[in-house]
Amino acid sequence: MKNVFLVFVLVNIVSNTHAQVVDSIPRKVRAIVADKFPITRVLNLTYEANTGYHYSSKYLGQEMPKTKIEAMNQIGASVNINFLKNRTWTLGTNIGYQHTSITAIHPTMATMEVEKSMHNYHYHYESLNLTRYATLWGKMAIYTASIATNGSEKAIERVNGILSANVVLKATREIQMTVGLLGFIDPSAIIPxxxxxxxxxxxxxxxxxxxxxxxxxxxxxxxxxxxxxxLGSDLNSTLFYLYNFDGSDKVFTFSQMEINSGLTYEHNLGRSFIATIRSGLKTIPRARIFEKNKAQSDYVWEASPDPSVYVNLGLSFNPFAKRRK
Known part of the structure; x- marks a missing residue:
């Protein structure tokens, strides 16, 4: 749950499981179960704007002056493609990019005079995913192994692995249910x-x-x-890498966990395009900065931001989305 990629992979794994649930249902009800608005789509473009908010923070345990984020805007794009597939396995890839722009108002440490600063961060992620379909205890089981990289415009900063296993417990026209485990091969994972x-x-x-x-x-x-x-809530995150953060040549990771609660409207535009608008309240339980090869618990900076209002616009392409006649 620690960054954009891991959250995306979690959604992708579970939604792929739902896709296989459809294949386990008799043909006569597949058209009813098939989702016109699938979670995982081939191409996604998003833009998000957040209203201003304040946050208090600590650096190496020392209280820092309170800072105001005047504006935070994000532009993102992702591609999800399965390029090899048969009845028992699928090989695919996820590729994504996110640009984060932040305008902050804060006092300087030396004079405590207020100044405004603008920052731009680039983050990309890539993965190769192998999915295997089998049976377990008489139920359909889906196993996934992924090798992933992510980084900034300067370099690939991290390579990690992800393993998952999901079992379909129920698959009817009205109810679809799966349970599973998700494991991270990454030293910075909060929960492995x-x-x-x-x-x-x-x-x-x-x-x-x-x-x-x-x-x-x-x-x-x-x-x-x-x-x-x-209407509901979901877990998301913002992640990027910092250079020259403490004046050294070390690379640091900024990781912010977010809970977005509110209203979402999606509209099928036809020709496999879906437009989305969502808005509501963003709460941030935790924002941390830590060395990229260390655990999140070994952080050097931590912040407690106030809630803010967000607006997110999206356009996606999915050739499998159904359009009502």
């Missing part, structure tokens, strides 16, 4: 192994409960002709 749980239930009222834990939880309902509204 975490359980995962995905549950989707369609109610007669038209509402749908969609849980992907620990990623998030939503209540969803299709509206208008090709739209869907969702």
């Amino acid at each position: 192994v975490i359980p995962t749980f995905a549950y989707k239930q369609q109610f007669h009222s038209g509402w749908m409960l969609d849980l992907i834990m620990p990623k998030g939880a939503y209540l969803r309902k299709e509206v208008l002709r090709n739209g869907r509204v969702s």
Whole structure:
């Protein structure tokens, strides 16, 4: 859960499991279960803007002057492609980029005079993912192994591995349920192994409960002709690398965990394009800076930001999305 890539991989693994759930359901109900708004899409473009907020922080245990983030904007793009596939395995890749722009107002340490500064950070991630489909205790099982890299515009800064196993417990027209484990081969992982749980239930009222834990939880309902509204919360993060942070040649990692709560509206534009707008309250339980090869618990800087309002706009391309006639 520590960075953009790991959160993306968690969603990708669980959503791929849901895709295989569809294949385990009789053909006569597949069209009903198939999601017009799948979680994982081939191409995603996003823009997010956050309102200003304050945060208090500590550097090496020492209280720092309170700082105001006047604006924080992010532009992101990701590609998710399976390029080799048969009935028992799939080989694919995830590639993504995120640009973060921050305008901060803070007092200087020497004179305590207020100054404004602007910062731009580039972050990219790549992975090669192998998925194996099998049976376990008479249930469909999905095993995934990934090797991943991420870094900045200067270099690839980290290589890690991710392993997962998911078992489909139920697959009907109304209910799809899976459980599993997700493991990180990475010294900076907060928790090396975490359980995962995905549950989707369609109610007669038209509402749908969609849980992907620990990623998030939503209540969803299709509206208008090709739209869907969702209410809930999900876990996200912002990550980038810092150079010359303490005047040395060390490379540091900035990692910020975020909980986005609010309303989302998606609209199928036809020709496999989906537009998304979401807005609500962003809370940040933790923001830390630590040396890139050390654990997050061995941080040198930690902040406690105030909540802020966010607006996120997105456009995605997915050739498998269904459009209602």
